[in-house]
Amino acid sequence: MTPAFIGIDWGTTHRRATVLDVQGRVLAQHSDADGMLACAGRFRASLEALLQRWPEAPPDVPVVMAGMVGAVSGWQEAPYLDAATPLTELARHLVPVRDAPAGSRWRLVPGYRWQDDAGHVDVMRGEETQLLGALRLLGQVAGDGCYVLPGTHSKWVQLRGGAVESLRTYMSGELFALLRERGTLSAAMQTAADAPDAQAFARGVAEAGERALSNALFGVRARVVTGQLAPASAASYVSGLLLGAEWHDLRRWPEANGTVRVIGEPALAKHHAACAEQLGHVVQLLDVQAVQLAAWQALQAQGNMR
Numbered sequence: 001m002t003p004a005f006i007g008i009d010w011g012t013t014h015r016r017a018t019v020l021d022v023q024g025r026v027l028a029q030h031s032d033a034d035g036m037l038a039c040a041g042r043f044r045a046s047l048e049a050l051l052q053r054w055p056e057a058p059p060d061v062p063v064v065m066a067g068m069v070g071a072v073s074g075w076q077e078a079p080y081l082d083a084a085t086p087l088t089e090l091a092r093h094l095v096p097v098r099d100a101p102a103g104s105r106w107r108l109v110p111g112y113r114w115q116d117d118a119g120h121v122d123v124m125r126g127e128e129t130q131l132l133g134a135l136r137l138l139g140q141v142a143g144d145g146c147y148v149l150p151g152t153h154s155k156w157v158q159l160r161g162g163a164v165e166s167l168r169t170y171m172s173g174e175l176f177a178l179l180r181e182r183g184t185l186s187a188a189m190q191t192a193a194d195a196p197d198a199q200a201f202a203r204g205v206a207e208a209g210e211r212a213l214s215n216a217l218f219g220v221r222a223r224v225v226t227g228q229l230a231p232a233s234a235a236s237y238v239s240g241l242l243l244g245a246e247w248h249d250l251r252r253w254p255e256a257n258g259t260v261r262v263i264g265e266p267a268l269a270k271h272h273a274a275c276a277e278q279l280g281h282v283v284q285l286l287d288v289q290a291v292q293l294a295a296w297q298a299l300q301a302q303g304n305m306r
Contacts, residue, residue: 003057007296010069024297036068043075062105067126070108080113083164087132091302114167122167133295150264172242188234200233204240209248247275
């Protein structure tokens with residue numbers, strides 16, 4: 001069957017492509033490590049090599065790319081949309097790729113910029129596409145509410161009327177990686193257990209609500225050197241501290257009430273579900289692949305890229 005649409009989730013380190021037919025059914029999928037960092041200076045060549053995997057695709061097949069490929073440090077900046085722009089209008093704001101071949105229809109999905117009355121500002125790029133997919137799966141009215149999209153930079157989003165009412169980003173994934181790679185806690189965190197320590201994780205979640213995060217993190221070293229925490233459990237404890245800090249922050253986010261929907265890879269989603277259960281919150285886990293597919297189907301159905 002002839003490809004009618006290609007959606008690409010093009011992140012910092014990874015790239016995932018989905019090929020749809022004219023009815024929105026999946027024809028093929030492909031994942032690789034040619035993310036934004038690996039493609040610096042050769043984005044067009046990298047995309048053309050990817051498209052060669054499907055020689056039956058017509059030259060003008062719509063190719064829609066979301067994620068860091070549209071950042072200022074990516075291929076070409078797709079400027080942020082204001083948070084008041086409904087997610088269902090994303091297709092109207094796709095940005096053409098300037099150096100695309102003549103006759104092609106290559107487009108970038110813009111990110112979102114949010115700011116409150118006090119001047120606090122936040123941004124996201126890539127997650128807006130997944131939120132569109134969630135709305136397609138759940139329905140715009142039922143899709144209102146609080147979402148967490150965990151990852152290197154964890155995004156917490158409140159949707160109302162299909163638009164971003166509030167947005168908060170937590171650098172939990174990046175901090176975990178940095179703490180594990182270097183610094184005071186790295187030696188203990190690299191002593192891996194055979195499996196995550198659920199009890200150590202739960203202790204970290206609880207501790208995150210009782211002390212300032214930087215103080216609680218140094219407490220990991222204190223616990224290890226005094227024998228109160230096994231080095232093999234340190235990584236789980238730190239994970240609990242970092243993710244727990246996100247969930248405890250809900251106390252300062254009154255508009256985020258009710259069920260929290262989690263859109264993320266299974267391992268991370270499971271950790272967030274454990275935090276929620278421990279702290280008395282209700283979560284709904286949404287399959288990240290189903291959400292992403294629904295997003296591409298929505299953009300294909302709404303898009304007019306002639």
